[in-house]
Amino acid sequence: MKLYTAFRSSAAFRVRIALNLKGLAYEPAFVHLGRGEHRKPEYAAINPQALVPTFEEEGLRLVQSIAIIEYLEEMHPSTPLLPGDAPGRARVRSISLLVACEIHPLNNLRVLQHLKRALGQNDDQVNGWYRHWIADGFQKVEAELARGATGRFCHGDAPTMADCCLVPQVFNAQRYRCDMSPYPTAMRVFAECMKLDAFDRAQPSRQPDAE
Ligand SMILES: N[C@@H](CCC(=O)N[C@@H](CS)C(=O)NCC(=O)O)C(=O)O
Numbered sequence: 001m002k003l004y005t006a007f008r009s010s011a012a013f014r015v016r017i018a019l020n021l022k023g024l025a026y027e028p029a030f031v032h033l034g035r036g037e038h039r040k041p042e043y044a045a046i047n048p049q050a051l052v053p054t055f056e057e058e059g060l061r062l063v064q065s066i067a068i069i070e071y072l073e074e075m076h077p078s079t080p081l082l083p084g085d086a087p088g089r090a091r092v093r094s095i096s097l098l099v100a101c102e103i104h105p106l107n108n109l110r111v112l113q114h115l116k117r118a119l120g121q122n123d124d125q126v127n128g129w130y131r132h133w134i135a136d137g138f139q140k141v142e143a144e145l146a147r148g149a150t151g152r153f154c155h156g157d158a159p160t161m162a163d164c165c166l167v168p169q170v171f172n173a174q175r176y177r178c179d180m181s182p183y184p185t186a187m188r189v190f191a192e193c194m195k196l197d198a199f200d201r202a203q204p205s206r207q208p209d210a211e
Contacts, residue, residue: 001026004046004054006033007207008175010104010168011065012053016207017164018069020198022079030209033109066100069161081161092155095144095162099169103137107172127176134178138186141166145185152192159193167193171204 003019003026005012019026031037031052038050047054047063055062055071062068073081082089105111107130115121115129149155154162170190173180180187193199204210 002029002056003027004029004031004043004052004056005207005209006031006038006052007204007210009033009052010172011051011100013168013171013202013204014065014100014161014164015053015055015068015072016202017167017199018072018081018161020202021081021159021164021196022072022076024072024076028208032209066096066161066165069164073161081159081164083155083160088149088155091148092160092162095141095154096165098137098140098144099162099165102140103133103169104172106133106137130176131178134173134176135182137169138173138178138180138183141186142183145189150185150189152189154189159196159198163189163193163199166190167199 001019001024003012003015005016005028007030009031031043033052037043038047038052044050046061049063051063053063053065053068055068062071069081082092112126112130115126116123121129145154151157153159154166166186167190170180170186194203200206
């Protein structure tokens with residue numbers, strides 16, 4: 001298994017956590033987002049979406065972190081990342097997509113670069129944008145976690161795909177010094193996750209390409 005990854009990529013971070021939780025070894029291939037390597041023709045040939053991560057296994061190539069995690073779940077069902085019941089699976093997918101579709105895209109590298117380069121926003125304005133959408137998104141995450149089957153983790157007492165999505169988004173928010181105090185349930189779950197080696201080993205500062 002090979003994972004095209006970047007230490008700060010939260011989408012790649014989701015997949016790194018899932019691989020670690022499932023005990024699957026992988027070979028990392030580093031893509032430098034800051035230098036725009038993901039937009040170079042060599043990488044476009046691998047992932048025409050010009051996004052990290054890309055997953056490879058025996059001639060198969062997959063993009064989009066949620067699809068990759070779902071694939072890993074189907075191929076390696078031991079240490080499940082989705083619950084055994086359909087309503088539970090729907091809840092875990094819903095929390096995962098809340099992070100992956102509602103929060104993350106608004107604060108992605110190309111969006112922030114567009115705000116700066118094309119729309120002429122300064123650092124304070126870009127940081128304000130970032131924090132606005134983190135606050136908007138995490139209010140929703142907190143409301144979801146404050147009801148339903150939240151346990152030690154986002155859903156029950158074992159980590160799921162929802163935790164794989166939540167933790168990297170908290171790292172991003174902390175990097176931009178967002179106030180996370182209004183989200184006590186999310187931060188309690190985050191702290192629980194970070195006690196686990198699978199999450200700790202996947203974090204940006206522990207990656208070989210960390211700067
Ligand atoms: N929805 C995609 C998002 C992938 C994505 O946006 N990756 C970021 C890094 S976290 C990236 O490659 N950004 C490059 C850019 O915005 O130009 C997924 O879940 O895999």
